[in-house]
Amino acid sequence: MPKAPRRPPQLRGRIFRGSVAVSSGLLTRNDLRSSAWRPLFRDVYADAHLTVTHRTRCSAVARWLVPPGSAIAGRSAAALYGVGRLASTEPVEVLVPTTARTGPAAGLRVRHACTDPGDIVDRAGIPVTSATRTCWDVARWLDVVEAIVVIDGLLARRLTDRAALREYALNRAGRRGWRSLLRAVDLADPGAESPQESRARVRLVLAGLPRPETQYVVADAGRFVARLDLAWPQFKVAVEYDGLWHDDPEQFHRDRRRLNQLLGDEWIVLHLTARRLRDDFDGFVAEVRAALRTRGHRPRG
Known part of the structure; x- marks a missing residue:
């Protein structure tokens, strides 16, 4: 029968430096290679x-692998704020001072940059870029759609706001990334309730369609009828993203019933699935454009 691996009580349930455990006599190098x-x-x-x-x-x-003045940044910082889910295997993004000689390391995505006072905050003992600085960084590091997914989430949690982001960018005019943040702020919307809604909205706008309202509430004589993911109320055209529906079949049927009522009230409701968002978004854009045109929308120029 194979011998059970050594598990000193001092290390159970812990994260630790292997070299320290070895030098203190708790483990050997061979022990570290055990299951x-x-x-x-x-x-x-x-x-x-x-x-x-x-x-x-x-x-x-943050505790062991980066120099003082560093912080968890980018999408990793956003995840610590509750925006987006990252698997445990995904690289940790870190911002380190430009003077530090921290090179690439397995499991890390290292970015060198200067920080300003207030750019780094303590979040449950972990140094993290502030929500505003995180928006600045993702606007520089990600494509515009994915950057806005993060920014929408931070805005929705009221960790920053569009006015603060504009001021932050304008105060750094001339520095790399300030225009990217301004562009992202103009496209961002705290009303988005999911990453896919953000992606759909931004891609529709980038395709040249007018900006829709998010989470638009339709009422009839003061009575709630439906809440729409994206809507152009002046044209009575709406887009609904059909996602997981919170794994609630009853909610799916309730929402469909409300949308059927809207159709009876002369709304055009177009449904966007994950597959069409991924594989046929151009075709979906054409359908939205056609629906808006039938309701009187005329693009400028």
Whole structure:
């Protein structure tokens, strides 16, 4: 019968530096290679019984792998604010001072940049870029659609607002990224309730369609009828993103019933699925454009 791996009580349920555990006599190098321990980064290990999340990895990175003045940044920072879900295996994004000689490392995405006072905050013991600085960074690092997915989420949680983001960008006019942030702010909307809604809205606008209203409420004589993901109320045209519907079949039927009532009230409601968003968005744009045209919309120029 194989011998059970050593699991000193001091290390159970913990994340630790392998070299420290070895130098203190708790483990040997061979012990570290056993099934009892899970390598997270170079010389950083976790008890294999511990559930490791992206936040767990962010905490380990901030504690052991980056120099002072660094912070969790980008999409990793957004995830710590509750915006977006990142798997535990995805690289941790970090912002390190330009003076630091931190090079590439497995499991990390290292960005070198200067920070201003207030750009780094403490979030449950982890240094993280502020919500406003996070918006600045994703506007520089991601394509405009994916950047706005993050920015929409931060705005929806009221961690920053569009006025603060504009001021932040204008105060840094001339620095790399300020125009990208201004463009993103103009396209952002705190009313988006899911990443896919954000993607659909921004792509429709970038395709040249007028900007829709988010979460538009339709009422009849003061009575609630429906809430629409994206709507052009002056034309009575709407777009609904058909996602998971919160895994609630009853909610699906209730929403469909409301939308059928809207159709009876002369609204045009177009449904966008994940597949069409991915594979046939140009075709969907043509359908929305045609619907708006039938209701009197005339593009400028």
